[in-house]
Amino acid sequence: MAQETQVGYVPAAVEERWQRLWEERGTNAFTREELRDAEDPFYNLMVLPYPSAEGLHVGNIYAFTGADVHGRYQRLRGRTVFEPIGFDAFGIHSENFALKIGTHPMDLIPSNVRNFTRQLRRIGGMFDWNHVVDTTDPSYYKWTQWLFLKLFDAGLAERKEAPVNWCPSCMTVLANEQVIGGECERCGTPVEQRRIAQWFFKITRYAQRLLDNIEELDWSETTKKAQSNWIGRSTGAQLRFPVVDEEGVETGDVIEVYTTRPDTVFGATYMVLSPEHPLVEAVTDDGLRAPVYAYVDKAARKDLVARQKADKTKTGVPTGGYCRNPATGERIPVWVADYVLMEYGTGAIMAVPGHDTRDFEFATEFGLPIPRVVAGPDDDAETPLEEPYLGPGRLVNSGDFDGTDVSESVEKVTAWAAEQGWGEAKVNFRLHDWCISRQRYWGPPIPIVHCASCGPVGVPEDQLPVVLPRVEDFKPDDSGVSPLARVEAWYRTECPKCGAEARRETDVSDTFLDSGWYFIRYPSADFDDRAFDPEITKKWLPVDTYIGGNEHAVLHLLYSRFLTMVLKDLGHVDFEEPYDVFRAHGLIIADGSKMSKSKGNVIVPDPIIEEYGADTFRTYLMFLGPFEEGGDYRPAGIQGPFGFLHRLYDTVVSAGDGAADPDVERKVHQTIRQVTEQIPALGYNTSIAALMECLNVVRSGGRSAARAEVEPLVVMVAPFAPHLAEELWERLGHEGSIFDRANWPDFDPAKAAEDTVEIAVQVNGKLRATVVASKDASEAEVVAAARAEENVQRHLDGKQERRVIHVPGRLVNFVVG
RNA sequence: GCCGGGGUGGCGGAACGGUAGACGCGGCGGACUCAAAAUCCGCUGUCCGAGAGGGCGUGCGGGUUCGAUUCCCGCCCCCGGCACCA
Numbered sequence: 001m002a003q004e005t006q007v008g009y010v011p012a013a014v015e016e017r018w019q020r021l022w023e024e025r026g027t028n029a030f031t032r033e034e035l036r037d038a039e040d041p042f043y044n045l046m047v048l049p050y051p052s053a054e055g056l057h058v059g060n061i062y063a064f065t066g067a068d069v070h071g072r073y074q075r076l077r078g079r080t081v082f083e084p085i086g087f088d089a090f091g092i093h094s095e096n097f098a099l100k101i102g103t104h105p106m107d108l109i110p111s112n113v114r115n116f117t118r119q120l121r122r123i124g125g126m127f128d129w130n131h132v133v134d135t136t137d138p139s140y141y142k143w144t145q146w147l148f149l150k151l152f153d154a155g156l157a158e159r160k161e162a163p164v165n166w167c168p169s170c171m172t173v174l175a176n177e178q179v180i181g182g183e184c185e186r187c188g189t190p191v192e193q194r195r196i197a198q199w200f201f202k203i204t205r206y207a208q209r210l211l212d213n214i215e216e217l218d219w220s221e222t223t224k225k226a227q228s229n230w231i232g233r234s235t236g237a238q239l240r241f242p243v244v245d246e247e248g249v250e251t252g253d254v255i256e257v258y259t260t261r262p263d264t265v266f267g268a269t270y271m272v273l274s275p276e277h278p279l280v281e282a283v284t285d286d287g288l289r290a291p292v293y294a295y296v297d298k299a300a301r302k303d304l305v306a307r308q309k310a311d312k313t314k315t316g317v318p319t320g321g322y323c324r325n326p327a328t329g330e331r332i333p334v335w336v337a338d339y340v341l342m343e344y345g346t347g348a349i350m351a352v353p354g355h356d357t358r359d360f361e362f363a364t365e366f367g368l369p370i371p372r373v374v375a376g377p378d379d380d381a382e383t384p385l386e387e388p389y390l391g392p393g394r395l396v397n398s399g400d401f402d403g404t405d406v407s408e409s410v411e412k413v414t415a416w417a418a419e420q421g422w423g424e425a426k427v428n429f430r431l432h433d434w435c436i437s438r439q440r441y442w443g444p445p446i447p448i449v450h451c452a453s454c455g456p457v458g459v460p461e462d463q464l465p466v467v468l469p470r471v472e473d474f475k476p477d478d479s480g481v482s483p484l485a486r487v488e489a490w491y492r493t494e495c496p497k498c499g500a501e502a503r504r505e506t507d508v509s510d511t512f513l514d515s516g517w518y519f520i521r522y523p524s525a526d527f528d529d530r531a532f533d534p535e536i537t538k539k540w541l542p543v544d545t546y547i548g549g550n551e552h553a554v555l556h557l558l559y560s561r562f563l564t565m566v567l568k569d570l571g572h573v574d575f576e577e578p579y580d581v582f583r584a585h586g587l588i589i590a591d592g593s594k595m596s597k598s599k600g601n602v603i604v605p606d607p608i609i610e611e612y613g614a615d616t617f618r619t620y621l622m623f624l625g626p627f628e629e630g631g632d633y634r635p636a637g638i639q640g641p642f643g644f645l646h647r648l649y650d651t652v653v654s655a656g657d658g659a660a661d662p663d664v665e666r667k668v669h670q671t672i673r674q675v676t677e678q679i680p681a682l683g684y685n686t687s688i689a690a691l692m693e694c695l696n697v698v699r700s701g702g703r704s705a706a707r708a709e710v711e712p713l714v715v716m717v718a719p720f721a722p723h724l725a726e727e728l729w730e731r732l733g734h735e736g737s738i739f740d741r742a743n744w745p746d747f748d749p750a751k752a753a754e755d756t757v758e759i760a761v762q763v764n765g766k767l768r769a770t771v772v773a774s775k776d777a778s779e780a781e782v783v784a785a786a787r788a789e790e791n792v793q794r795h796l797d798g799k800q801e802r803r804v805i806h807v808p809g810r811l812v813n814f815v816v817g
Numbered sequence: 818g819c820c821g822g823g824g825u826g827g828c829g830g831a832a833c834g835g836u837a838g839a840c841g842c843g844g845c846g847g848a849c850u851c852a853a854a855a856u857c858c859g860c861u862g863u864c865c866g867a868g869a870g871g872g873c874g875u876g877c878g879g880g881u882u883c884g885a886u887u888c889c890c891g892c893c894c895c896c897g898g899c900a901c902c903a
Contacts (some may be wrong), residue, residue: 131880260903343902349903358901430902591897594896626830633829639842646856686840760835762883805884813884
């Protein structure tokens with residue numbers, strides 16, 4: 001054996017060499033002209049990472065590798081694949097970390113980005129380093145501010161004082177989406193309510209459209225479902241209950257409620273206002289002001305965790321005020337209770353204790369009457385209610401509507417209410433407007449100037465970007481305003497409209513705005529004079545495939561859809577859905593649970609890559625389990641792919657010139673069929689298994705391979721182990737990168753066809769033998785051969801044969817009895 | 818509670834309604850070696866049996882079918898998301 005082949009596969013050397021060659025040759029990078037003129041473009045997107053100080057974690061690498069495999073496959077099929085990467089480096093996460101270690105984020109982030117860049121190169125991603133986006137770079141956030149102004153000009157950005165979620169630890173406002181179970185998603189501190197003037201994007205105007213389009217999207221079902229639920233459309237009616245005094249005379253005030261069951265209005269025996277409801281004061285009887293105000297006060301101070309515990313016992317106080325139920329004409333009491341939320345519907349409800357779980361609990365707690373207005377199949381109007389009845393049936397105790405089936409009662413009662421003028425059908429959404437203000441330092445300043453006479457004025461486009469000043473003291477405080485409000489030299493300016501002395505907006509914007517449009521920026525990242533170039537955008541967008549985690553289902557994916565729709569409506573782009581295909585990958589876990597520092601099961605990737613190489617690590621991650629379901633990381637398992645790639649290397653390097661063996665060639669073509677089917681469907685683990693199986697056949701009995709047998713294997717392994725594939729491709733005598741041409745092997749059905757098949761022989765569905773038959777043997781021949789088997793004979797012996805099932809090429813089943 | 822996704826050897830995981838456990842890890846045995854590592858070859862669901870072979874096996878209970886991990890009905894458990902949303 002020659003000296004050099006004894007050395008064998010040295011991943012570090014191979015990978016170092018090819019990463020250098022890719023860089024030198026610009027294998028994965030595009031110039032502006034190349035992007036403009038690209039044929040058959042394929043935009044392969046993955047979620048841009050937040051560049052933490054810890055560096056890339058296994059989850060990042062898993063996600064990026066899975067996406068990269070997809071991109072590399074498309075490229076080997078001949079597509080021109082644009083695969084950009086960037087850094088989402090603004091936000092509380094970076095800022096808090098910077099505070100913790102006492103480094104300015106403007107110093108910290110560049111060093112993190114450098115580290116991430118090194119790691120991303122090291123794992124062999126097919127990234128175009130000419131089109132990197134860094135959200136903290138003024139050349140990027142200039143256009144984030146531009147985007148804000150577009151929404152502002154269109155009336156879709158609005159500043160209003162509103163109760164907001166305030167995290168007392170992070171000292172900032174949080175979007176509803178960032179509050180998890182009443183706690184700050186970042187630090188777990190219970191969130192409080194505050195009233196602060198905030199900027200909102202009116203995403204609710206797009207709620208119906210955002211929901212309607214979901215049906216048409218080729219996205220993972222899980223993601224679509226999560227997003228639909230988040231938008232949370234419900235249909236019902238808005239009903240008006242006049243407030244009345246002791247004599248039943250209307251006071252002029254009206255309590256408006258939203259309900260999904262207007263048909264149960266005859267069973268509404270009391271009303272509930274949320275503690276924040278504006279009518280609380282007007283409705284409350286003078287004699288009850290003290291307890292009512294005490295309750296309202298307590299609710300306001302109560303943190304949202306306690307408020308949102310669904311299983312707690314209901315609390316509330318009577319106001320002494322009354323409404324008239326417009327259906328029954330009866331006078332019903334008005335209560336205040338914190339189980340009614342101001343943020344949803346109208347902040348007031350009609351309580352129907354007989355047919356709503358929460359109202360039932362409340363009525364039970366306070367001894368209020370619980371009449372029945374819906375009777376199930378086994379009930380009549382008088383059947384007592386032991387629990388709220390939510391099922392099907394017909395209306396009872398409901399005046400003229402008695403007997404109406406609940407399937408049509410909502411519609412009928414709503415129509416009646418409309419006719420009488422006290423209600424109408426109404427659609428409600430769970431989705432709220434998007435609060436984008438952050439009273440923090442580390443974000444793009446919102447490009448607005450507040451002028452005493454002109455109000456809020458947008459910064460003119462030629463004055464963008466509004467550069468975030470370097471401020472040494474960027475620690476937030478409890479004042480509710482951004483640290484930028486302490487920098488007078490920065491915020492003092494003049495009104496762009498009238499020239500009067502004015503003050504800059506000192507809030508910065510939510511990071512989700514940064515990441516809400518980055519994919520549009522990527523192909524145009526090298527343009528300084530426009531957010532995105534129309535021609536290039538037309539060529540490359542929308543994104544062909546987006547692969548990312550399901551944690552983005554309701555935040556990033558919803559916001560970026562919204563922003564894209566707005567850009568479409570304003571005439572800036574000609575599509576309204578940003579991602580044709582979205583696939584959610586699974587989660588890598590370790591020892592059966594999510595990796596976390598506290599559990600101490602975090603896998604640090606760098607040493608593994610150093611020991612085994614990026615190709616082995618990539619292949620192992622993709623081999624762990626189905627990509628869309630994730631998998632359990634087991635350190636020992638990496639030996640499998642490691643050995644596989646070594647054997648592949650040895651086999652290819654020592655392959656001879658001879659013709660392919662027909663049996664081996666058959667296996668190779670069967671593998672081509674399988675892998676070609678499975679890679680685009682993200683069936684990575686089974687593709688790798690098929691490649692391993694094929695290599696085992698190529699090497700079976702210690703035979704040495706022919707080049708024609710292994711060349712297709714080299715190409716098919718390339719998406720997973722790109723460096724090794726390049727090296728072997730070169731060894732096979734090819735010039736240039738394997739990814740430069742459509743090198744994916746063609747499947748030839750004739751070469752894959754077997755001429756004999758193994759047929760399972762069953763007796764009463766139990767396997768008793770197998771027979772080998774020619775692939776075009778007749779049924780009679782196969783059945784005869786099956787019957788001739790000794791073991792089959794034994795089981796047929798002495799029994800009545802009732803039926804013979806023959807599945808061509810598969811099995812014969814004798815049914816006896 | 819609601820909405821997703823799951824439950825298959827010692828482990829990660831494969832299986833168009835048609836031979837359950839591909840591929841890999843680990844384990845056992847062997848080759849090479851003075852020895853070890855690396856590498857290579859063989860075996861490896863479980864029980865009974867010397868063997869041939871047979872029984873049992875895909876969370877549980879039913880059903881459809883010649884045949885069910887796969888389809889249907891009813892449960893249990895795990896993971897993720899939402900949750901006093903009227």
